[in-house]
Amino acid sequence: MARLQINNKSYLVNEEADTPLLWVLRENLQLTGTKFGCGGGHCGACTVHINGEAVRSCQVRVDDVDGAMITTIEGLSSNGDHPVQQAWMEHQVPQCGYCQSGQIMQAASLLRSNPNPSDKDMERSMRGNLCRCMTYTRINAAVRTASDKIKDLS
Amino acid sequence: MNNKNISRRKFLIRAGTGVGGLAIFQSAIAKPVVNLLDENSPLIIPENFEPCVWFTMQSSGRTNVHIYNTEFGQHIGTSLAQLVAEELELNWSDVSIDYPSMDQPTKQAMGGVMTGGSMGVLRAFEPLRRCAAIAREFLVEAGADSLGADISDCRAEEGFVIDAAYDQRMSYAQILSERQIDHVIQPEELLEAQLKNPSDFKIIGKSVAALDVPEKVNGSARYGIDAYAPNMIYGKMSLAPTRLGSTIQKIDDSQAEDISGYITTLKLSASGFFGMGVTDVALVLAKSYPAALRAEQVIDVQWDAPVANLLDEVDLWDEAQRLARTREGAGDWLKVGDAEQAMGESDFTLEAEYSTSMIEHAALEPRSALVQPIDGTYHIYSGHQGGAMLIQFVANVLNVPEDKVVYHPHQIGGSFGDKIYADQIVVAAQASQEVGVPVKVIMTREDQFNLGHPKSISLHKMKAGISQQQYAAPGQRILAVEHDVIAAPDAFGNRPGAACDSIDDNQSQATSNVPAPVVAGSDHWYDLQSTRVSFVPHQMQQQVIPTGAVRSVGNYYTVFAVESFIDELAEAMQVDPLTLRLSLLQGRGRNAGVPVPDAVVSSLPDTASYVSAGGNVRLANVLKIASGVANYRSPLVGKRIGQGLSIAAAEGRHNPSFSACVADVSLTSGGNINVEKLTVCADVGMVVNPDGARAQIEGSLLWGLSSAMHEAATLEKGRLKETNFDNYKWQRNADLPELDIHLVGNGVVPSGIGENTMSLVAPAICNAVAALTGKRLRSLPLKNALPLV
Numbered sequence: 001m002a003r004l005q006i007n008n009k010s011y012l013v014n015e016e017a018d019t020p021l022l023w024v025l026r027e028n029l030q031l032t033g034t035k036f037g038c039g040g041g042h043c044g045a046c047t048v049h050i051n052g053e054a055v056r057s058c059q060v061r062v063d064d065v066d067g068a069m070i071t072t073i074e075g076l077s078s079n080g081d082h083p084v085q086q087a088w089m090e091h092q093v094p095q096c097g098y099c100q101s102g103q104i105m106q107a108a109s110l111l112r113s114n115p116n117p118s119d120k121d122m123e124r125s126m127r128g129n130l131c132r133c134m135t136y137t138r139i140n141a142a143v144r145t146a147s148d149k150i151k152d153l154s
Numbered sequence: 155m156n157n158k159n160i161s162r163r164k165f166l167i168r169a170g171t172g173v174g175g176l177a178i179f180q181s182a183i184a185k186p187v188v189n190l191l192d193e194n195s196p197l198i199i200p201e202n203f204e205p206c207v208w209f210t211m212q213s214s215g216r217t218n219v220h221i222y223n224t225e226f227g228q229h230i231g232t233s234l235a236q237l238v239a240e241e242l243e244l245n246w247s248d249v250s251i252d253y254p255s256m257d258q259p260t261k262q263a264m265g266g267v268m269t270g271g272s273m274g275v276l277r278a279f280e281p282l283r284r285c286a287a288i289a290r291e292f293l294v295e296a297g298a299d300s301l302g303a304d305i306s307d308c309r310a311e312e313g314f315v316i317d318a319a320y321d322q323r324m325s326y327a328q329i330l331s332e333r334q335i336d337h338v339i340q341p342e343e344l345l346e347a348q349l350k351n352p353s354d355f356k357i358i359g360k361s362v363a364a365l366d367v368p369e370k371v372n373g374s375a376r377y378g379i380d381a382y383a384p385n386m387i388y389g390k391m392s393l394a395p396t397r398l399g400s401t402i403q404k405i406d407d408s409q410a411e412d413i414s415g416y417i418t419t420l421k422l423s424a425s426g427f428f429g430m431g432v433t434d435v436a437l438v439l440a441k442s443y444p445a446a447l448r449a450e451q452v453i454d455v456q457w458d459a460p461v462a463n464l465l466d467e468v469d470l471w472d473e474a475q476r477l478a479r480t481r482e483g484a485g486d487w488l489k490v491g492d493a494e495q496a497m498g499e500s501d502f503t504l505e506a507e508y509s510t511s512m513i514e515h516a517a518l519e520p521r522s523a524l525v526q527p528i529d530g531t532y533h534i535y536s537g538h539q540g541g542a543m544l545i546q547f548v549a550n551v552l553n554v555p556e557d558k559v560v561y562h563p564h565q566i567g568g569s570f571g572d573k574i575y576a577d578q579i580v581v582a583a584q585a586s587q588e589v590g591v592p593v594k595v596i597m598t599r600e601d602q603f604n605l606g607h608p609k610s611i612s613l614h615k616m617k618a619g620i621s622q623q624q625y626a627a628p629g630q631r632i633l634a635v636e637h638d639v640i641a642a643p644d645a646f647g648n649r650p651g652a653a654c655d656s657i658d659d660n661q662s663q664a665t666s667n668v669p670a671p672v673v674a675g676s677d678h679w680y681d682l683q684s685t686r687v688s689f690v691p692h693q694m695q696q697q698v699i700p701t702g703a704v705r706s707v708g709n710y711y712t713v714f715a716v717e718s719f720i721d722e723l724a725e726a727m728q729v730d731p732l733t734l735r736l737s738l739l740q741g742r743g744r745n746a747g748v749p750v751p752d753a754v755v756s757s758l759p760d761t762a763s764y765v766s767a768g769g770n771v772r773l774a775n776v777l778k779i780a781s782g783v784a785n786y787r788s789p790l791v792g793k794r795i796g797q798g799l800s801i802a803a804a805e806g807r808h809n810p811s812f813s814a815c816v817a818d819v820s821l822t823s824g825g826n827i828n829v830e831k832l833t834v835c836a837d838v839g840m841v842v843n844p845d846g847a848r849a850q851i852e853g854s855l856l857w858g859l860s861s862a863m864h865e866a867a868t869l870e871k872g873r874l875k876e877t878n879f880d881n882y883k884w885q886r887n888a889d890l891p892e893l894d895i896h897l898v899g900n901g902v903v904p905s906g907i908g909e910n911t912m913s914l915v916a917p918a919i920c921n922a923v924a925a926l927t928g929k930r931l932r933s934l935p936l937k938n939a940l941p942l943v
Binding site: 015016019020023026027028030032033034035036037038039040042043045072073074076077080085088089092093094095096097098099100101104123126127128129130131132133134135136137138139140 | 377388852860884890
C-alpha cells in the first residue's frame with residue numbers, strides 16, 4: 001500500500017510494489033494527461049515531477065515514491081496557465097499533442113532550476129523528449145518565451 | 155428560381171405571431187422537457203437549427219461544427235470550422251467543434267469518410283462552404299422578417315443580420331431563440347449557394363488558434379489510449395514469432411494463475427484491414443494492465459512458425475534485385491510517347507539505381523482500443539483514420555450486422571498512416587464478444603513494432619537517353635526516361651495509370667492497374683519527350699510484412715529517385731540543375747493541369763477537380779521563389795556550403811501541392827552531413843490557416859530529414875528486428891536545421907499540406923552533398939554511408 005501525494009492530493013494505492021507509477025496514474029487514478037509512449041524511458045511522454053524533478057514515470061516503481069511530492073500535467077497549474085503552458089499556447093506548439101504533457105513538464109522543470117538556460121542547456125534537457133510530429137522548432141521557441149515570462153515574474 | 159425558393163423557405167421558417175414572450179416560445183418553437191421538480195411547468199429548450207450534417211446552430215448563438223475527419227495533429231477541425239464560419243458569417247469566438255460517432259446511419263448519410271492522403275480540406279471545401287452559405291441565407295431571411303425589414307436591405311455579418319436601410323440589427327442568437335428554422339439542405343440546392351468572393355474572406359486565410367490546442371496543453375485531451383468504461387478489463391497481446399502466418403498450437407497459462415488479477419488468455423487472430431495478412435494473437439486478460447503485463451511474461455504459447463516466412467533483410471534485397479532484372483509482373487503506370495524507341499535513338503544513356511529502407515510510423519501513441527458490448531452493440535473507443543470502414547470491418551470480423559457496431563472517435567496521438575490499421579481493435583472486439591465485458595487492449599511499443607505496417611523497401615532502376623545536340627534547350631536533350639519502381643504492393647487496391655501519345659498530348663488513355671499510393675510521385679510533372687514508369691510488385695515482402703501507408707506514401711522514395719536522377723542528368727549534360735528543371739516545367743500536354751473555365755470560380759460545381767489547375771508552371775514558380783530566397787549557388791553562399799534542389803507535387807495528380815526545396819549542407823570535420831538550412835516554398839493552392847500550414851510543413855520537413863538521415867526498419871527472421879526507440883533511431887530535438895518556409899496560394903482551391911514537403915528533403919540533401927563533395931548518395935537512410943571520406 002503506497003501513499004501518494006499527487007497534485008497536492010493524497011491517494012492510497014494498493015498495487016504491487018513494482019508497478020510503474022505511470023500505470024497507477026493513468027489507470028488507477030485516471031490522471032491520463034501523463035502518456036505512455038515506449039515503456040523504456042526512451043521518449044519522455046510519461047514525464048512527471050517528483051519533488052520538482054522531471055522523471056520518467058514509466059521507470060519509477062510505485063512503492064519508491066511513497067510520500068514523495070508528485071506533480072502531473074493536471075497539477076502543474078490551476079488553470080492551465082503556467083508560463084510554460086502560456087508559451088505553448090502562444091506558439092501553437094502541439095500538433096497531435098501526445099508528447100506535449102511530457103515536453104511541458106520537462107521544460108517547466110528545466111526553467112525552475114535554470115530560468116535562463118543557454119541553447120546547450122536547453123538541448124541537454126529537452127533532447128530526451130521525442131516528438132513524432134516534429135514540433136521541435138516550436139518547442140524551442142516556446143521554452144525561450146517561457147523563460148522570458150519567468151524572468152519577468154521574478 | 156430564387157423567388158420560388160424564398161417562398162418555400164418562408165413556409166419552413168416557423169414562428170408565433172407577434173414574436174416575443176414565453177408563451178410563444180412554448181407553443182411555437184420550444185421543445186418541452188419534463189421538469190423533474192415540477193411536472194406541470196416544463197423546461198423550455200429552444201430547438202437547434204440543424205440544416206445539414208456539418209454543423210448545428212444553437213439558440214445561444216453558438217455553432218457546433220461536426221468534424222467527421224480524424225484529428226491527429228493537422229488541426230483539421232479548426233480548418234473545417236473556418237470554412238463554415240466564413241460563409242455562415244459567424245463570430246469566430248462563437249464556434250466550437252465536436253467529433254460525432256460513426257454508426258451505420260451516419261455512414262449512409264456521409265459516405266465513406268476517411269482521413270488521409272492530405273485530402274481533408276480539399277474534399278470539404280465545397281460542401282461545407284455551400285451548406286454554410288445556404289444556412290446564412292435562411293438566417294438573413296428570418297432576421298429580415300423579424301426586423302420587419304426588406305430582405306434586399308439585409309445582410310449577415312459576424313453573427314448578426316443587419317438591416318442597412320433602418321440601421322437595425324438582430325443577432326443569430328435572438329433569431330434562433332424566436333424562430334425555428336426547420337429545413338434540411340438538399341443536394342440540388344447546393345449549386346444555388348451564393349458563395350463569398352475569396353477577396354472578401356475574413357476567417358479563411360487567417361491564423362486563428364487551433365481549437366484543439368488548449369486541451370493538449372493542460373492534459374485534458376482524450377486519446378484512444380485514455381478511453382475508460384466501468385468494469386473494463388485489460389488485454390495484453392502476446393505476439394507470434396513471425397509477423398505473419400504463425401499459428402498457436404497450445405497455450406499453457408498455469409504460471410499466470412498465481413498472478414493477482416489474471417483472468418484468462420484467449421487465442422485470437424487479427425489482420426490490419428480487409429485484404430491484409432492474418433496473424434494469430436494470444437490475448438492475456440487481466441483486471442489491471444500491469445497484471446496483464448506480468449501474466450504475459452509467464453504464459454507459455456507454443457507457436458507454429460512457417461519456415462517460408464523466416465526471411466532476413468538481405469532476402470528482401472536479393473529478391474528486389476532479381477525483380478529488377480526479370481521485371482516479373484511489371485505493369486506500366488505512366489507512358490508518354492515511345493520511350494524504348496527514343497532510347498535507341500539517343501547519343502548516350504545514363505543509368506542509376508536508388509534504394510530506400512523500410513520506415514515505421516513510430517507514432518508516439520501506440521495503437522489501443524476499448525470495445526464495450528452494450529445490449530448486443532459493440533462500442534469502439536479508439537482512434538482510427540476511417541470510422542466508416544472500421545465499423546464495416548469489425549462487423550465483418552464479429553459476424554454481426556453493421557448496425558451493431560459504433561465507433562466513438564478519440565484524439566489520435568500521431569498517426570502518419572498507423573491508425574488506418576485495426577488489428578488491436580479487432581482483437582479487443584473479439585475478446586469483448588467472448589467475455590461479454592468491456593476489454594481495453596493497449597499495445598506496448600514492442601507490440602507496435604512487432605505488429606507494424608511499415609513503408610515498403612524500394613528499389614528504383616532509372617535510365618535516360620540523351621542527345622548531344624548543342625543548341626537545343628536542356629530539357630529537349632532528354633529524349634527518354636525509364637523508371638522501374640520495385641516495392642511491395644499495398645492492400646488499398648489498384649488504379650489504372652495513364653498513357654499519352656506524346657509530350658503535348660493531354661488526353662491520356664488508361665494503362666495497367668497499379669497500386670497508386672505505392673507509386674505516388676513517380677507520375678511527376680516534368681515535360682519529358684518520352685517516358686515510361688513501371689511498377690514491379692515485390693510480393694515476397696508483402697507476404698512477410700504487411701507493408702502500409704506511411705506519411706507521403708510512395709512520394710518519399712519516388713521523389714528521392716526522380717529528383718536525384720534529374721541532378722545526375724544535369725551533371726552528365728553539364729547544365730545547372732535549376733536550368734534543367736525550369737526547362738522541363740513548361741506546362742506541356744497533361745502537365746498544364748486541369749484547364750479552368752473562364753467563369754467565376756465560385757460558380758464552378760466541383761472545385762476540387764480544379765486542384766491541379768496551372769500545372770507544372772506553378773512548380774516552376776515555387777522553384778524560382780525557393781532558389782531565389784536561398785540565394786541559390788550565389789558566390790555569397792560560400793564554398794563551405796553545398797546547395798541542392800528538389801521539387802515535388804505530392805500527394806498525387808489528384809491532389810498536388812506544388813513545392814520546392816533548397817538544402818544548404820556542410821560537412822563536419824568527421825565527415826558527417828550537417829544540414830544547416832532548408833528553404834522551402836509551397837504553393838498549397840489557397841491557404842486556409844497560414845500558421846497551421848506552416849506547422850505542418852515544419853513537421854513534414856523534419857520528418858523528411860529524420861527518414862533521410864536515420865530511419866531504417868529491418869527484417870530479421872520474419873519480423874522487424876527493431877523493438878523500441880533505443881534501436882529504431884529518429885530525429886531528436888538536437889542538430890535541427892534552420893527552416894525557412896514560404897507559403898504561396900496560387901491555385902483556386904486549397905490542396906493538401908500534411909505530406910507534400912516531406913519527400914523534398916532527402917533528394918535536396920543528396921543533391922547538395924553531390925554539389926559539395928562530388929559524391930553521389932543513392933541509398934537511404936544516409937547514416938549507412940557516413941562518415942563520408
